[in-house]
Amino acid sequence: xxxxxxxxxxxxxxxxxxxxxxxxxxxxxxxxxxxxxxxxxxxxxxxxxxxxxxxxxxxxxxxxxxxxxxxxxxxxxxxxxxxxxxxxxxxxxxxxxxxxxxxxxxxxxxxxxxxxxxxxxxxxxxxxxxxxxxxxxxxxxxxxxxxxxxxxxxxxxxxxxxxxxxxxxxxxxxxxxxxxxxxxxxxxxxxxxxxxxxxxxxxxxxxxxxxxxxxxxxxxxxxxxxxxxxxxx
Numbered sequence: 001x002x003x004x005x006x007x008x009x010x011x012x013x014x015x016x017x018x019x020x021x022x023x024x025x026x027x028x029x030x031x032x033x034x035x036x037x038x039x040x041x042x043x044x045x046x047x048x049x050x051x052x053x054x055x056x057x058x059x060x061x062x063x064x065x066x067x068x069x070x071x072x073x074x075x076x077x078x079x080x081x082x083x084x085x086x087x088x089x090x091x092x093x094x095x096x097x098x099x100x101x102x103x104x105x106x107x108x109x110x111x112x113x114x115x116x117x118x119x120x121x122x123x124x125x126x127x128x129x130x131x132x133x134x135x136x137x138x139x140x141x142x143x144x145x146x147x148x149x150x151x152x153x154x155x156x157x158x159x160x161x162x163x164x165x166x167x168x169x170x171x172x173x174x175x176x177x178x179x180x181x182x183x184x185x186x187x188x189x190x191x192x193x194x195x196x197x198x199x200x201x202x203x204x205x206x207x208x209x210x211x212x213x214x215x216x217x218x219x220x221x222x223x224x225x226x227x228x229x230x231x232x233x
Contacts, residue, residue: 007031007032007033008032008033008053008054008118008119008122009032009033009035009050009051009052009053009054010027010032010033010034010035010052010053010054010055010056010118011034011035011036011037011043011046011047011050011052011054011055011056012024012027012034012035012036012037012056013036013037013038013039013040013042013043013046013047013055013056013057013058013061013066013069014036014038014056014058014084015038015039015058015060015061015062016058017038019107020036020038022111023056023111023114024036025111026110026111026112026114026115027111027114027115027118029111030111030112030115032115032118035050035052038062039061039062039063039064040061040062040063040064040065040066040068040069041063041064041069043055043057043061043069044069044072044073047073047077047079048073048076048077051079052079053079053080053122054079054080054081054082054118054121054122055073055079055080055081055082056081056082056084056114056118057069057070057081057082057083057084057101058083058084058085059083059084059085059086059087059096060085060086066083066085067095067096067099070083070096070099070100070101071099071100073100074099074100074159078146080102080121080122081100081101081102082101082102082103082104082105082114082117082118082121083096083101083103083104083105084104084105084107084109084114085104085105085106085107086106086107087106088106094186094196097160097186097187098158098159098160098186098196098200099159099160100159100160102121102187103117103120103121103187105117134166134169134170134172136169136172136217136228136229136230137217137230137231138150138151138152138230138231139169139208139217139228139230141162141165141166141169141170143166146159146162148162148165148166150208150209155207155208156207157204157207158203160185160186160200161200161203161204161207163185164181164185164197164200164201164204165204165228167181167184167185168218168226168227168228169228171228172228172229172230173227173228173229174227175221175224175225175226175227176225176226176227177224177225178197178225180225181197181225181226182197201218201220201226204218205218216231217229217230217231
């Protein structure tokens with residue numbers, strides 16, 4: 001489906017009745033079909049049971065914090081999620097993106113801005129994760145099954161670690177800069193939060209059984225970025 005102008009099935013999880021009503025009206029006027037839930041567990045059930053195209057998830061829900069709902073949802077579904085939050089602290093935003101959110105909006109915002117983000121996230125999903133398994137040496141990364149296997153052993157990766165590894169493996173033998181990783185994997189503007197890339201690369205190296213000093217697959221290029229390459233025979 002081409003999401004530049006097509007209708008999307010949107011699940012809006014928002015407890016404030018005024019905000020919920022305004023966003024439903026605005027998104028409906030822009031051609032989307034909108035279902036809604038006023039609490040976290042009801043939203044989780046709807047997201048898993050109704051298979052929407054995208055979920056808009058408030059963090060400040062009355063029964064369960066939206067971050068918890070997001071983590072539970074990521075255990076069952078890869079549906080795109082836009083987090084709507086009044087929290088503008090950078091560390092919290094990075095934590096939410098690391099938990100599996102595809103984008104975020106800081107309140108207040110209108111239906112027009114949300115509509116633009118919905119279309120952008122869905123367009124990105126159309127082309128960002130092809131179904132083909134990527135093979136680099138003994139490493140196999142399967143985006144359809146969200147599985148990464150190294151020398152026959154399945155790796156226990158977080159959603160963000162998987163996305164990072166898949167993005168790098170799909171560009172095997174190319175040096176990928178932090179600017180691109182922040183934009184494509186974290187959907188963050190460059191600057192400030194780039195240390196999160198270093199942290200995740202460190203975690204990823206540990207799970208691949210290597211170090212920055214003795215790399216096998218993940219090779220840092222000082223001042224430029226990082227490259228995934230097959231080990232020398």
